[in-house]
Amino acid sequence: MSLAVAAPAVLPALAVAQDAATLDRVEVTGSRIKKAEIEGQTPITTISREDIARTGLTSVADIVQQLTGSGSSLNTKFNSSGNFGFPPDGSGVGAGSATVDLRHLGTKRVLILVDGIRWVNEASASGVSSSTDLNTIPVAIIERIEVLEDGASSIYGSDAIAGVVNIITRKSFDGASASVYYGEYEEGGDTKAGEIAFGGTGDNFSFFMAASHNEQDGISSTVYGPSSVPVPGTGLTFGSSATPNGRFIFTDPNTGVTRNITTPNGQFFPNGPRYPQDFIPFTTATRFNFSQFNLMLTPNERKGVFGQTTFSFDNGVNWYTRVLYNTRESLNQAAPEPIFLGPGAGTGNPYADNILISASNPFNPFGFDLISSGPGANLVLVGRRPIEGGPRRFFQDVDTWYIATGLEGMFELGDRALFWDLNFVRSKNEANQTNFGSYNIRRINLALGPVAACNADPQCVPLNIFSGPGSITPAMLNYIQPVVRDFSENELRLLSFNVSGDLFDMPAGPLAFAAGVEQRNQKGQYRPDALTVAGEYNGVPSQPTRGGYDVDEYYLEFSIPVYEAGSSRLDLSAAGRYSDYSTFGGETTGKLGLRWQLSEEFLFRGTFAEGFRAPSIGELFGAAARFDATLDDPCQIGLDGSPPTAPAANCRALGVPVGSQQINSQISVTTGGNPNLDPELSDSFTTGFVWSPAFASNTAWSERLDFEFTYYRHEVEGAIQAIDAQTQLDLCAATLEQQFCNGITRATTGDINGFANQLVNFGKIETDGYDFDVFWTLPETDIGQFKVSWSTTIVDDYEAVDGLGTLQPQGVGVEVNDSAIPEWTSNIDVDWTYGDFVASWRLRHISDLTEDCGDAASFAVCSDQANGVNNLGSTTYHDLRVGWKAPWFEGTQLTLGVNNAFAKDPPICLSCSLNGYDASTYDLPAGRFIYARAEVKF
Known part of the structure; x- marks a missing residue:
């Protein structure tokens, strides 16, 4: 020119x-x-x-x-x-x-x-x-x-x-x-x-x-190398914790052991997985590379x-x-829309954050309720990537x-x-x-809950998010997947x-x-x-x-x-x-x-x-509205296992338990x-x-x-x-001053569940x-x-x-x-x-x-x-x-x-x-x- x-x-x-x-x-x-x-x-x-x-x-x-x-x-x-x-x-x-x-x-x-x-x-x-x-x-x-x-x-x-x-x-x-x-x-x-x-x-x-x-x-x-490989992937450096096989973090009420588990990548269980023998620990290697569904x-x-x-x-x-x-x-x-449930999801949506995944759901392999809040609460996070519904297309x-x-x-x-x-x-x-390709979280909540409540809705179909890719049938998709305009x-x-x-x-x-x-x-x-x-x-x-x-x-x-x-x-x-x-x-x-x-x-x-x-x-x-920012929580163990960077006393004052690990770097910010x-x-x-x-x-x-x-x-x-959200979060953890911490709230697990x-x-x-x-x-x-x-x-x-x-x-x-x-x-x-x-x-x-x-x-x-x-x-x-x-x-x-x-x-x-x-x-x-x-x- x-x-x-x-x-x-x-x-x-x-x-x-x-x-x-x-x-x-x-x-x-x-x-x-x-x-x-x-x-x-x-x-x-x-x-x-x-x-x-x-x-x-x-x-x-x-x-x-x-x-x-x-x-x-x-x-x-x-x-x-x-x-x-x-x-x-x-x-x-x-x-x-x-x-x-x-x-x-x-x-x-x-x-x-x-x-x-x-x-x-x-x-x-x-x-x-x-x-x-x-x-x-x-x-x-x-x-x-x-x-x-x-x-x-x-x-x-x-x-x-x-x-x-x-x-x-x-x-x-x-x-x-x-x-x-x-x-x-x-x-x-x-x-x-x-x-x-x-x-x-x-x-x-x-x-x-x-x-x-x-x-x-x-x-x-x-077509671009960094986008096509699962590690390091792009965007969220380690990929997403919402995978086609699902990620489940909960405390087993029968043993008192906290589990962070999934099933092997790509494996479909026609008759449902057996718990605990078919599950493996969730690691970086099992995360999902969502960028391969993007457009360059x-x-x-x-x-x-x-x-x-x-x-x-x-x-x-x-x-x-x-x-x-x-x-x-x-x-x-964009990649198939992730479904995040439980207090660790931090979406700010009550249908997602406050959920009961019922033992009566015919696909629940655990044999007990997963409860996100109130008496008997044992659920931290469920992340599931329903690739059956295809990518989101806007x-x-x-x-x-x-x-x-x-x-x-x-x-x-x-x-x-x-x-x-x-x-x-x-x-x-x-x-x-x-x-096309998004979901109705209220219907997901209903389809995962007590089967009697689902049966009360003549359109409801119980939802299977546990059996790996292919477990969500067309009938299930028809119930939970709308067209949004x-x-x-x-x-x-x-x-x-x-x-x-x-x-x-x-x-x-x-x-x-x-x-x-x-x-x-x-x-x-x-x-x-x-x-x-x-x-x-x-x-x-x-x-x-x-x-x-x-x-x-x-x-x-x-x-x-x-x-x-x-x-x-x-x-x-x-x-x-x-x-x-x-x-x-x-x-x-x-x-x-x-x-x-x-x-x-x-x-x-x-x-x-x-x-x-x-x-x-x-x-x-x-x-x-909401903006999903990519943030590193200075009070939690990093996705790569690195220790928290903020003073331990400050993090305890903010309600973060010792040993808490950041589940997801994509944190919802209310704007x-x-x-x-x-x-x-x-x-x-x-x-x-x-x-x-x-x-x-x-x-x-x-x-x-x-x-x-x-x-x-x-x-x-x-x-x-x-204010830059990462800067505000870092200063809150470093100083505990209200001018920085105002509007940032955390769940009992230590995860951020509110950020104004x-x-x-x-x-x-x-x-x-x-x-x-x-x-x-x-x-x-x-x-x-x-x-x-x-x-x-x-x-x-x-x-x-x-x-x-x-x-x-x-x-x-x-x-x-x-x-x-x-x-x-x-x-x-x-x-x-x-x-x-x-x-x-x-x-x-x-x-x-x-x-x-x-x-x-x-x-x-x-x-x-x-x-x-x-x-x-x-x-x-x-x-x-x-x-x-x-x-x-x-x-x-x-x-x-x-x-x-x-x-x-x-x-x-x-x-x-x-x-x-x-x-x-x-x-x-x-x-x-x-x-x-x-x-x-x-």
């Missing part, structure tokens, strides 16, 4: 050469003032349509996620359903969606615009998200993408703390075009795409229309149609209309409707021309998710008016301004299946969410020319915005900018911006929104320069050479976030770093012309501190929670053109990372076993592309490319909960991706 510098150092000279009236209409991301002189005040990365084609990618998110300043975010490599649970912000897991993060500040702190107007947030079918699904925007309609990595709340309002992604649609198009695309990995994952577009212009109108279809097949996780790449099909028209009236007023409909069908898959159907219309014009005020626009937007994103939606309604122009002349030029008002209404809801609401769902429980808010906003922006002398010019900018929310009141933000052109070669610039992010619908109104949240506030600072040295212009070795340097710093106060982790206004997040870019165009020679682009981002520091002053685990060079902050990332692009032929080579580099091995410190894949740290080595990918502009029709081009040309696998990640690697940082471990594209224009 060749990334253009948005601030050519020769702008003053350019301004003289161009028509002033044309310049007045220039649109600039990061400003509402329509003047070319505004360009360059903030660092903007521009990705052209040609750049997009060069990547060989068919998703907006995949393209933007390759920028060096991007952080971890969702894409189709995330198989994100199953036991992921519900994040505390109520946003849901975002299954099948693709988002973008800038500066590692989170996707909810990035504002997505289309033609300068905000886009609707996604509906994930599992919550009400505050992020935007870029899969709702087809690549076929994009002219270019502009990325502003700077706070812009004073210009655009809430959510622009980390930056803005502004997607500019195609407008000026005469004729028609059609393209087809096919690509596949060595391990499968075929991607097929096609698009058609046509447009035209008349005396007083123009139009553009496009339709696109993109279909991506899935890839099983078994999720199936995803998108269809979209888009149209826009502009009609010019005789009085100079233009009327525009943009309409889009986009639909996505996607699939996530199908998403997501529809997006968008309509925008408005008027644009100009009027004279004295001898000044002022430009105005009036805009109305109505958009909705709604999602349905259908889940969830729904959510986000809706945006927006009305805005803007005016821009010059106010009066100053010695260095006219003082320009922009002002405007905006009114937004945002509504959202999440409606889980009635079974889930009733508490009968065996999977992750949740409750409905519904809410909305209105906001009225007013802004004013100035561009102030301070002086101009020869090739030197100094401009200042100032902006302020007032936002009045129905949920919390008013908030004011401001921004100051400086653009100093010291000479034709050198431009210095800087900005200081205040920002804010209003609490979203999910964060405010999200009802109680939910908080209606008392305040907005996040931020300060953002950037400074840097653009240097285009004259000695490298129009010479024998260089046609043009540009250097761009930017230092950035973001500070977010009162960040809306939940509600959203709060966090302490603060601080990050700073550097961007360095080089753009070099070489002179054209007999062998063609070369262009070289080199973009590097260095993250100097990242710290997140909660409201209690505790440092959170995220940091530079650290892999944690399926995400990473590399110390530096770098892209080098080399482009070559020769007549009708083009070629490009891209190098993408990610610096090394470290992670805590946890209970896997004894595994060979933990590179530093002595310190319990695994090193994820630096990774470099190579992408190649060649193209030919055919003479058949003007603009027709054939392209062949390969991404990850040397089939580089990502480093193994022990802490990652999906497939043994970080899907938000690295490419898919499925070999080379080879693609071909043909486009015809006529």
Whole structure:
């Protein structure tokens, strides 16, 4: 990808050469003032349509996620359903969606615009998200993408703390075009795409229309070694204790001996196992590798149609209309849903935690009741993986409707021309998710209990979870296995008016301004299946969410020319915005900018911006739900037999018996929104320069050479976030202080059976770093012309501190929670053109990372076993592309490319909960991706 510098150092000279009236209409991301002189005040990365084609990618998110300043975010490599649970912000897991993060500040702190107007947030079918699904925007309609990595709340309002992604649609198009695309990995994952577009212009109108279809097949996780072997497995380092043969921990009332037993892996007992002779001790070797049922790449099909028209009236007023409909069908898959029963399960569901597995159940091999609570309690845990019911399959159907219309014009005020626009937007994103392969825990409870109670229900069939794989019959499945359907939606309604122009002349030029008002209404809801609401769902429980808010906003922006002398010019900018929310009141933000052109070669610039992010619908109104976190209990013996790490006296005070061993590292955490949240506030600072040295212009070795340097710093106060659960658990065990232990409860066995982790206004997040870019165009020679682009981002520091002053685990060079902050990332692009032929080579580099091995410190894949740290080595990918502009029709081009040309696998990640690697940082471990594209224009 060749990334253009948005601030050519020769702008003053350019301004003289161009028509002033044309310049007045220039649109600039990061400003509402329509003047070319505004360009360059903030660092903007521009990705052209040609750049997009060069990547060989068919998703907006995949393209933007390759920028060096991007952080971890969702894409189709995330198989994100199953036991992921519900994040505390109520946003849901975002299954099948693709988002973008800038500066590692989170996707909810990035504002997505289309033609300068905000886009609707996604509906994930599992919550009400505050992020935007870029899969709702087809690549076929994009002219270019502009990325502003700077706070812009004073210009655009809430959510622009980390930056803005502004997607500019195609407008000026005469004729028609059609393209087809096919690509596949060595391990499968075929991607097929096609698009058609046509447009035209008349005396007083123009139009553009496009339709696109993109279909991506899935890839099983078994193609990647770490996912296909039972040990170490992935996710839960040692695999799951819910196995097809079952795990049973109880105290035998006849002998007083506590048993932790199972039957041999894969063995089916047609007549039921005999107790105790057919049972063996449960060990690491008998655990279940659930990752082999995952998907490495999720199936995803998108269809979209888009149209826009502009009609010019005789009085100079233009009327525009943009309409889009986009639909996505996607699939996530997880291992057969585990059934955990007893106090050691810690699910928080009374049907599971408080259960009687009756001796009268005809399949119970023990000859006595297994009782979880009350008199005679002897049950600790039953874990059973009913593979007879197949894997869990989550199908998403997501529809997006968008309509925008408005008027644009100009009027004279004295001898000044002022430009105005009036805009109305109505958009909705709604999602349905259908889940096959889950279970009704109330019916499981009934089918395992006294047979008389089961017989009282004419549908009930006694359940056999004791006899190994194959013991659960179709009749049993029909009783306990429902189809679960969830729904959510986000809706945006927006009305805005803007005016821009010059106010009066100053010695260095006219003082320009922009002002405007905006009114937004945002509504959202999440409606889980009635079974889930009733508490009968065996999977992750949740409750409905519904809410909305209105906001009225007013802004004013100035561009102030301070002086101009020869090739030197100094401009200042100032902006302020007032936002009045129905949920919390008013908030004011401001921004100051400086653009100093010291000479034709050198431009210095800087900005200081205040920002804010209003609490979203999910964060405010999200009802109680559950998130299944992977945690190491410091008060219990580890899964690998390692001793507890917390002081023994503290653990006894917390009710943990001596010798208690952690049964499962997947611990249920109760989450939910908080209606008392305040907005996040931020300060953002950037400074840097653009240097285009004259000695490298129009010479024998260089046609043009540009250097761009930017230092950035973001500070977010009162960040809306939940305290890291592992950090809270460790501090509770180490200090016994109530501020950490509040909400953490334990069963009599010592196992955690309650963990409250509600959203709060966090302490603060601080990050700073550097961007360095080089753009070099070489002179054209007999062998063609070369262009070289080199973009590097260095993250100097990242710290997140909660409201209690505790440092959170995220940091530079650290892999944690399926995400990473590399110390530096770098892209080098080399482009070559020769007549009708083009070629490009891209190098993408990610610096090394470290992670805590946890209970896997004894595994060979933990590179530093002595310190319990695994090193994820630096990774470099190579992408190649060649193209030919055919003479058949003007603009027709054939392209062949390969991404990850040397089939580089990502480093193994022990802490990652999906497939043994970080899907938000690295490419898919499925070999080379080879693609071909043909486009015809006529």
